[in-house]
Amino acid sequence: MAMMETADVEPDTALARMVSRIPRAHPDIPVEDVIASLRGHSFDCADTIFVTDSGGRLEGIVRINDLFADGTDRIADIMEPEHEAVGPDADQEEIAKLAIRLNMIVVPVVDGNGVLIGAVPPEALFRILRDEHMEDLQRLAGINPHEEGPDVALDAPLFDRFRRRLPWLVFGLVMSSLITMVMAGFEHTLDANVSVAFFVPALVYIAGAIGTQAVSVAVRGLANGATPIGVLLRDEMIIGLAVGGSLGVIAWAAVLASFGDAALSLAVGLSVLAGGSMSAVVGFLLPWAFQRTGLDPALGSGPICTIIQDVASLSIYFMLVSALIL
CATH class of the missing domain: 3.10.580.10 (CBS-domain)
Known part of the structure; x- marks a missing residue:
C-alpha cells in the first residue's frame, strides 16, 4: 500500500x-x-x-x-x-x-x-483507530504523547520518556496540597475521633475508580459522537447514583459491624454515595468541558479529575462526620 x-x-x-x-x-x-x-x-x-x-x-x-x-x-x-x-x-x-x-x-x-x-x-x-486509542490511553494516564505517534513513544530515549511523564505528576504533587489543606481544616474532627481517618484511603479509592470509569466512557463517547451528550450524561448520573448507593450500603453495613458506631457508619455510607455520584458526574463532564474549550478530551482528564474527586469526596466526608458525630 x-x-x-x-x-x-x-x-x-x-x-x-x-x-x-x-x-x-x-x-x-x-x-x-x-x-x-x-x-x-x-x-x-x-x-x-x-x-x-x-x-x-x-x-x-x-x-x-x-x-x-x-x-x-x-x-x-x-x-x-x-x-x-x-x-x-x-x-x-x-x-x-x-x-x-x-x-x-x-x-x-x-x-x-x-x-x-x-x-x-x-x-x-x-x-x-489504534493510534488514537493508544494516544488517549497515554493522555488519560498523564503522559504527553509523542509527536511521531504512540509507537515511537515506547521506544524513545529514557530521558524523553521521563520528561513526557513528569509534567502531570508535578501538577498532581502541587495540587495534592489541596488535600492536605482539607485534612488540616478538619484537624479537630480527627482529634475527636481517630477512627475517622481509617476510611480516608477507601473513600479516595472509590471516588477515583468511579471517576476513571466515567472518564473512559466520556472520552470514547465523544470520540464516537453517535450518542448525544445529554443522553450519556443522564445515563452516567443514574449509574453513578446506583453504584454509589450500592457501595454506600455495603460500606455502612461493614463499618457498623466492625466498629459498632452508627453515626460513623452513616457518615461513611453517605460519603460513599455522595462521593461516588459526584465522581461519576465530574469524570464525565470534565472531558466534555475540555472538548468545548478546544482541548483534547483525554489531555488531562485523568490527573485533573483525580484531584477534583479526592478533594470533593474528602470534603463531603469530613463535613458529614462533623455534622453527625461532633
Missing part, C-alpha cells in the same frame, strides 16, 4: 493516510463492464468502486459485494449516492469518526471542488 508521505504533507491528515490508485467508474457504465475493467489492474485499495462524473467529482460509491451481486445493472442503479467524504486536510480522528458512523471500510478524499483525489483504505483506518 503506497501512502503519500512527503516532507510537506502534514502528518495525521487524510492526505498523509490516503492512497490514490483506486477503482473509479462513471454512473452509466454497466456493472459487467466495470468488473471486466478491474481485471489486470493493480490497485492500492479495491474494496470500493468510486463513482465520479465526467469532471472527476465524487457522486457515490459501490461496495464490492454489491458490485458482484448482479451483473446486469448500471453502476448508477447500485451505487450509494451523495456519499460523504473528507478533505485532504481532515484530521485522522475525524476520518475514523466518519468511518464508524457510516459503517465505511474506505473513506473517500476529495478536494475543495469535490473532485476525488484518493481514499483512506481499511489498513489505514485500522492504524488510525
Whole structure:
C-alpha cells in the first residue's frame, strides 16, 4: 500500500493516510463492464468502486459485494449516492469518526471542488483507530504523547520518556496540597475521633475508580459522537447514583459491624454515595468541558479529575462526620 508521505504533507491528515490508485467508474457504465475493467489492474485499495462524473467529482460509491451481486445493472442503479467524504486536510480522528458512523471500510478524499483525489483504505483506518486509542490511553494516564505517534513513544530515549511523564505528576504533587489543606481544616474532627481517618484511603479509592470509569466512557463517547451528550450524561448520573448507593450500603453495613458506631457508619455510607455520584458526574463532564474549550478530551482528564474527586469526596466526608458525630 503506497501512502503519500512527503516532507510537506502534514502528518495525521487524510492526505498523509490516503492512497490514490483506486477503482473509479462513471454512473452509466454497466456493472459487467466495470468488473471486466478491474481485471489486470493493480490497485492500492479495491474494496470500493468510486463513482465520479465526467469532471472527476465524487457522486457515490459501490461496495464490492454489491458490485458482484448482479451483473446486469448500471453502476448508477447500485451505487450509494451523495456519499460523504473528507478533505485532504481532515484530521485522522475525524476520518475514523466518519468511518464508524457510516459503517465505511474506505473513506473517500476529495478536494475543495469535490473532485476525488484518493481514499483512506481499511489498513489505514485500522492504524488510525489504534493510534488514537493508544494516544488517549497515554493522555488519560498523564503522559504527553509523542509527536511521531504512540509507537515511537515506547521506544524513545529514557530521558524523553521521563520528561513526557513528569509534567502531570508535578501538577498532581502541587495540587495534592489541596488535600492536605482539607485534612488540616478538619484537624479537630480527627482529634475527636481517630477512627475517622481509617476510611480516608477507601473513600479516595472509590471516588477515583468511579471517576476513571466515567472518564473512559466520556472520552470514547465523544470520540464516537453517535450518542448525544445529554443522553450519556443522564445515563452516567443514574449509574453513578446506583453504584454509589450500592457501595454506600455495603460500606455502612461493614463499618457498623466492625466498629459498632452508627453515626460513623452513616457518615461513611453517605460519603460513599455522595462521593461516588459526584465522581461519576465530574469524570464525565470534565472531558466534555475540555472538548468545548478546544482541548483534547483525554489531555488531562485523568490527573485533573483525580484531584477534583479526592478533594470533593474528602470534603463531603469530613463535613458529614462533623455534622453527625461532633
